[in-house]
Amino acid sequence: MGKVNSIYLKSTNERIYPLALNCIVILIVIKRILTPTQVIELYYFFVGILISTMTCLLLAVFKFKASIHMISVSGVFMFFLALSIHFSININGALALMMIAIGAVATSRLHLKAHTYKELIMGLFVGLIPQLILVPYWL
Structure with missing residues (x-):
């Protein structure tokens, strides 16, 4: 379609279409596959993913390039942390490995000069x- 120059999505304009498509796919998953009555934890995890993706899309519209890699790893980390509290299970080892993964992702994005510190911190949050x-909706 000619909307993207490379798979690296270096400009914010190139990110708009893939993020919008991702929002649509996640919305379909929430509406058609997952329901709040099935696995409530997974339903709200996907709602959180949708909110994060829509926020990233909004930032791209306003010409700010948040790190999608950091958004992903930090969202999964927070979900696992909440799951460990909810089910009263000790997954400290997995959480520690996930923290290392967050640091590794941030370091690699900086090393490749794909993002700045501000973009990584914004992606984390x-x-x-x-x-x-x-x-609080599912805990």
Whole structure:
């Protein structure tokens, strides 16, 4: 379609269409596959993913490139942290490995010069905060 120059999506304009498509796919998953009556934890995890993706899309519209990699790993980390609290299970080892993964992702994005510190920190919070806000709905 000619909307993207490369798979790296270096500009914010190139990110708009893939993020919008991702929002549509996640919305379909929430509406058609998952329902709040099935696995409520997974339903709200996907709602958090949708909020994070929509936030990233909004930031791209306003010409700010948040790190989608950081959004992903931080959102999964927050969800696992909430799951460990909810089910009263000890997954400290997995959480520690996930923290290392967050650091590794941030380091690799900086090393590849794909993002700045501000973009990485914004991605971290865009991934964490929606999951944190939705925890009271299922915890």
